[in-house]
Amino acid sequence: MINIREATNTDIDVLHEIGCKTYREHFSTIWSPAAMQDFLDQDFSPSVLSRSLEASDEHAWLIASGESDQVVGFAKVNWSKAAPLTDEPGAELQKIYFLKSAAGLGYGKQFLHAICDRAIQRGERSVWLDVLKTNSNARRFYEAYGFQEIGEIPFNTDLAEIGMVVMGLQLKQRPTGE
Numbered sequence: 001m002i003n004i005r006e007a008t009n010t011d012i013d014v015l016h017e018i019g020c021k022t023y024r025e026h027f028s029t030i031w032s033p034a035a036m037q038d039f040l041d042q043d044f045s046p047s048v049l050s051r052s053l054e055a056s057d058e059h060a061w062l063i064a065s066g067e068s069d070q071v072v073g074f075a076k077v078n079w080s081k082a083a084p085l086t087d088e089p090g091a092e093l094q095k096i097y098f099l100k101s102a103a104g105l106g107y108g109k110q111f112l113h114a115i116c117d118r119a120i121q122r123g124e125r126s127v128w129l130d131v132l133k134t135n136s137n138a139r140r141f142y143e144a145y146g147f148q149e150i151g152e153i154p155f156n157t158d159l160a161e162i163g164m165v166v167m168g169l170q171l172k173q174r175p176t177g178e
Helices: 009-030 033-044 046-054 107-121 136-145
Strands: 003-006 059-065 071-082 089-098 126-132 148-153 164-170
Touching: 003 107, 009 033, 009 046, 009 059, 009 071, 009 089, 033 046, 046 059, 059 107, 071 107, 089 107, 107 126, 107 136, 126 136, 136 148, 136 164
Parallel strands: 089 126
Antiparallel strands: 003 059, 059 071, 071 089, 126 164, 148 164
């Protein structure tokens, strides 16, 4: 079981650390070291995180902690963002990463469920994301949860042209009064 909470400005150092660590663990093979550092500086620098956390009406940063209260993952969700290829507005699951040591413990499904619940509470009709074409494990995980492939979009790093698969999930809205 994981504990999920919304991040605040007091979590900037935690988000910086977990963001850089998980991204390096999962994606160091697709970037050169210099380009990887540029990406991390662009996405996880304290100043960028601070500005992002202040725009809580546009998106949410969520932190997942394991049973020992150690942070094991995080997510960033952008609200009411048009999906590529369809332009349908929905919640964009921009980032959801776990430490490799936390993989296979069922945390991803729990986290995804909590994200979908938050999206429903906000009135979102769908959740969408993009995932590396080459990341078949992640694609299978999302498909098992109910996401469907929408199509492909280009993505490249300084080392490779990889491509992304856009996936979407229609949310079941809760009846009024629940």
